[in-house]
Amino acid sequence: MIQRIVETLRAAGAVGPIALYTVAMPAISVPILAATQQSWYPQLVEAGGAIAPWYVLGGAILAGLSLVPTHAVSLVAGLLFGSAVGSVVALISVMLGAALGYGVFRPLAAPRALTGLAARPRAAAVHRALVRSGARQTIGLIVLVRLSPIMPFAGTNLLMAGAGVSWREFLLGSGIGLAPRVIAVAVVGAGLAELDFSSSLGRSWLIAGLIATIAAVVIIGRAAKRVLDRELDRNAVPHPDRGTGVG
Numbered sequence: 001m002i003q004r005i006v007e008t009l010r011a012a013g014a015v016g017p018i019a020l021y022t023v024a025m026p027a028i029s030v031p032i033l034a035a036t037q038q039s040w041y042p043q044l045v046e047a048g049g050a051i052a053p054w055y056v057l058g059g060a061i062l063a064g065l066s067l068v069p070t071h072a073v074s075l076v077a078g079l080l081f082g083s084a085v086g087s088v089v090a091l092i093s094v095m096l097g098a099a100l101g102y103g104v105f106r107p108l109a110a111p112r113a114l115t116g117l118a119a120r121p122r123a124a125a126v127h128r129a130l131v132r133s134g135a136r137q138t139i140g141l142i143v144l145v146r147l148s149p150i151m152p153f154a155g156t157n158l159l160m161a162g163a164g165v166s167w168r169e170f171l172l173g174s175g176i177g178l179a180p181r182v183i184a185v186a187v188v189g190a191g192l193a194e195l196d197f198s199s200s201l202g203r204s205w206l207i208a209g210l211i212a213t214i215a216a217v218v219i220i221g222r223a224a225k226r227v228l229d230r231e232l233d234r235n236a237v238p239h240p241d242r243g244t245g246v247g
Helices: 002-012 015-064 070-081 083-117 121-131 135-147 153-163 167-190 203-235
Strands: none
Touching: 015 070, 015 083, 015 153, 070 083, 070 167, 083 153, 083 167, 135 153, 135 167, 153 167
16 A cells, blocks of 8 residues: 555656645644644634634635645634634635635646656546537536545645646636535534544545545546547548549
């Protein structure tokens, strides 16, 4: 397992360390937040609703730079501001974080990712299937990826930045895909008596997310296969026995 991860990171080239950071850092931060919450959470409670704009800004920076997971931002927002205001605060914060992460990662990842794709035809086909199959399909795929509980928030920002997805498609797909789970976590947070990062949304949400993951994999795989088939047909050499069709 570890060897496979190392090989994957090596294959990613210069993007590998960035990808590792986007996945590992949010996971590391959760136990740190839980262990230190008595030093920062009471201050947020004491500040009350007046802190909402600053919470949006801070949550966006922390989530966008992969320093905390989005579920922590959403959970605390719900607990601090209630289900309605907390959902709005969490969603704005997470979307600003997505835009920040995409903007930071795009100049770092895109050139390296596109260079690496040249040596991997199938990966290049997946890339073309994602960004050249029309805006509607690209947005739909981003929605499915965002709905998945398996794909990390910051890792998805990096993936879309490396793929060269347009700002419009990235923001639309991210907004539609992130809204259900961000709001759901904020509502869960609003129902808590005290801060608890181990709170979950239940089995039904996990199943829905897994279905979205499978759907995204299947759709992207089929789209990539169509791209590969078209290129093979375009580059095929006519068989000598078939002739040229000229009398």
